[in-house]
Amino acid sequence: PHSAPRQRPARLPPGLSESDFSTAVKDLRQSIGAENVVINDQPLKDGWYLEHPNTHDAFHVVEQEELVCSAVVYPGSTEEVQKVVRWANKHLIPIYPISIGRNVGYGGAAPRVPGGVVLDLGKRMHSILNVDGENASCMVEPGVTYFKLYEEIQNRGLPLWIDCPDLGGGSVLGNAIDRGVGYTPAGDHFANHCGMEIVLPNGELLRTGMGAIPGPDGTDSPVWQSFQNSFGPKIDGVFSQSNFGIVTKMGFWLLHEMPHRSYCFTFAQDEDFPRIVEAIRPLAQKGVLGNIPQLRHVVQELNVTGRRKSTFHDGEGPMTREEIRRAAKELPLGDCSWVFYGTQYGDAQSVERQLGVVKAAFSDIEGTKFWLPEDVPQDHYLHSRVQVNSGVPILRELDWLNWLPNAGHLFFSPITPTRGKDAQKIHDMIVAGHKKYGFDVFPTLCIAGREMHYIANVIFDRADADQKRRAVALLRELVDDCAKEGFGEYRTHLLFQDQVARTYGWGDQALMRFNETIKDALDPNGILAPGRCGIWPKRFRGRGWEL
Template sequence: MTTAQAPLAFVSGHYWLGGGNPTTTESSNGYGFGEPKYLPPNVSQAVFDKFAKKVVSAIGADNFTIITPDIELESYEDDDFGRNCRTHDYYRSFDDEVELVGSAICHPRHVHDVQAVLAACNEHKVPVWPISTGRNLAYGGSAPRVPGSLVMVLSTHMNRIIHVDTTACVCVVEPGVTFMQMSEYLREHGLLDSIRVDSSGLGWGSMIGNALDRGGGASLYGDRWGKHSGMEVVLPNGEVVRMGMGAIQDPEGRKQAAAGVHPADQKLNECFALFPYGWGPMNDGLFSQGNSGIVTKMGFWLMPAPQGMTPFSVTFEKESDLAALVDAIQPLDLNGTLQSSVSLRNLTLEAAHYGPRSSYTKASHKELIPEEDFEKMAKKLNTGRWRYIGAVFGSDKVREALIEDIRKEMTKIPGSKWATLEENPDESNLVRVRATYLQGISSMGEFAWMKQWLPNCSVIMVAAISRLEGKAVSDQYSRAKELFAKAGIDYISHYVAYFRTMHNVCIIPYDRKDKDMRGRAQWLARTLLKEWKENGWSVFRTHVGLMDQVADTYDFNKGALWKMHEEIHDTIDPNGILAPGRGGVWPKSYDKDEWIMGKKYIG
């Protein structure tokens, strides 16, 4: 076995301590305590002070900061593609309904600190909202579902690449390890010729955080949750549990346990990241989009470096080509010919990559882009109403055979145009940008449009699921476009196929400082979800402010599944301190009817 070990002090450079956040304050009482903007529910200032003192005594004053009342949500400025807002949802997506702001921020240094903070939360009944890097772009950022929660930032210190096995192509990481950090590590250690990490267009995202939220990648290993193996979790009562093969003590770890070494510091079983199941009930799913524990280590299967890669794109002339295109994709995806994840974007999304909205139209933010401007847009960019971007991997012969089959089927649609990178050497070419992380090398280019499309550009994503069939996808598209038009917001759509379904990622752009447009975006997101429910659809991932409404769509047998989720959670977390409301799962200590958001859209 060949193993590369990261230095214990390795830090990626994407993080800052709470004390450096200009929207937080340390008061003069010696502990950095003060009155928070929002106290935790049913917690007095006196009790909060006792709680804060206990947390600081465990993790140090430098790792605890109060979110004070003087924070200005409306005028808050931050570079969302550099540092990260840890106090609230920078995009303010649902602040007009409830301001989702914590009481304080803490930065545990290791598992011992996580346990100490949980002990204080249990003692004083303070809810805690764990985050990895806290990016969660378009899905709520670092915002806690319950205002006044303690926001626990795991990435500041817990960011080690613990283990990389180049023979088995696996790794074990902590929550702060980003896709970019892993790519940098593989490059620095000369390992890119052997292994790659399924990467992202947002390389600063946490590998663990993204997998737990079931985010998707673009490569052969794009199902990140499906490619995890082994988890170490701290339960709400502070107990450390290892899943799968990790629950079997390594012989050396057994000796360490006998010598009194902390469970989190004991050697992992050598099959921790190799075989995800172990034996007996598999409980990993409790911690994915859930609130039953804090994941402190996680194993992942890495991608063997491909022999070669050929990226390609196909453009389609008409908006009405969508159904035929999906029907062409379905058999190719099912039989494995399409090796990378299906990435199909509409003209608006492609245009946003190359310039702001104002460079294509004179329409105001209250008006839709007119049809004649779309015609000019397509001509200017030499594209169609849809662009498919993909890649094939393997030897020259394998890639040639795959390309031949794909090209044959996709260019049957009249007006379609096939293109390769060689035909467009421009470095800003969208296909080139996506090709970077299709081969397992992190980048930041694909989502940079979010900084330029509108002034103060912000987005909410509503990612609906449908059958991977032309009619089903086209029907959903048509209904979504109608609702976007009613909201007066240009429809931006990115279709991604996973398993046997198509995910319609509806991207709702708005100016966060324009209250009217922000309100229209909120209405649109909630109305889309209501429409999806009526048609038997739902989403695979959602914004913190939409979680209650999404949970309501799972209504079979009077919501039996969510009742089960809550019964399990109440058993594991009897005090209801860990991320209450996450995933629409509410502990019995909360009156659910009082806490749910979007009430008029539910039921």
């Protein structure tokens, strides 16, 4: 990925003059060390996944210089986070906390407000504070990645698993805060957290769950990682997908390692999509499916080979169904339409029985084929699912980035009920939209039970301004199309957060008014991540910031 030279001067926090800002920076440098406050005035580099920038959105779908910060700050402790927060209140500077900032496809490390100060927590706060083998739990700081936690557990020889998203370089804490998903039985990351420590927008420190009970002699409560609630309101949820606090510690439940068997089913006809979904529904609801399986369109078999689109397709525009068919024929799974990647857990006998039930459910769908890892070559994607679905962090899905030159990801992620007609409706809108705007459709459905996260990955060329314009237009249109039918996204890129939030508008935006009430109560100066998830503090509200 290339980097155009900057056209504009470094951004300042909104409302601050250059001299205001430099006074503020001086102030902060004195308080937490000069080396921990870095002005963002150098050329912007997109880097790549493992060397991602914290200065802007590496997968910029608007101009690279649009979603940038004015400075990056590296606190080294909870106390320093509190200092930064008090400083932001004093100078009225918006701060935007990230844990690792690998939120690729959703805005990366960029702040919602250009010129905000990014609080990169992970660089200096990356301790695994505890791994409790007895309780099968851990407590981590923001900078702990899946890779690091995995390694620690391996080093200790504990028979425990972590749950990973498709890319293992993210933050265990940051991903959960953004309500990300993984693929073992503990795939709902936020649901599997237990206890938080949070710096509030006024600088106060809060502990949730049983962490609110002090343990004897200054220790932490022995129950903190065992029970999620405290007495009174269950508040943890309000710190996910919000701008109500900065999470400095978070506990998670780990899994006990289990025998496991990954597999896939291929289906013959595109049109069988709703029938596949209908077959999945009872399996998912009854817990027959051991994990969060994925249903992927066969086109994804092409992109995970890591080959360029141009090897399969000539010229402009999206691939045709015929081209996909022709290319798929040459690949291990052959010509098919949808691929269901699952994993069953337990001893051989019980896995056998579970697989019998799954096979029976799909048996009515003509042309269905069943595959085990031993049926496909070692480099086939099924082997990657074996790893992810048994808690091993990997980077396989980065291969998608070879699809186009200068490829960037942008995710459209609506929630569909696990119901054929609803899923088909959403799928049709997505297909039509991609066609209209000239993009390949890359559908992955993560099947979480009664619903599926439909993740459509829009891959675009970051050097192509027109593609970027079209990608944004596509997203805007899909958000509105889905909303008209009562469907909404579980998560979205910074650019679309206002729009998506507005679609959750029942009762004349009652939810937003509620969120704003909480925001104003907790953050009267509006310093913490203004605009994140569509929530603007009073100071910014209705002043042209909403997109």
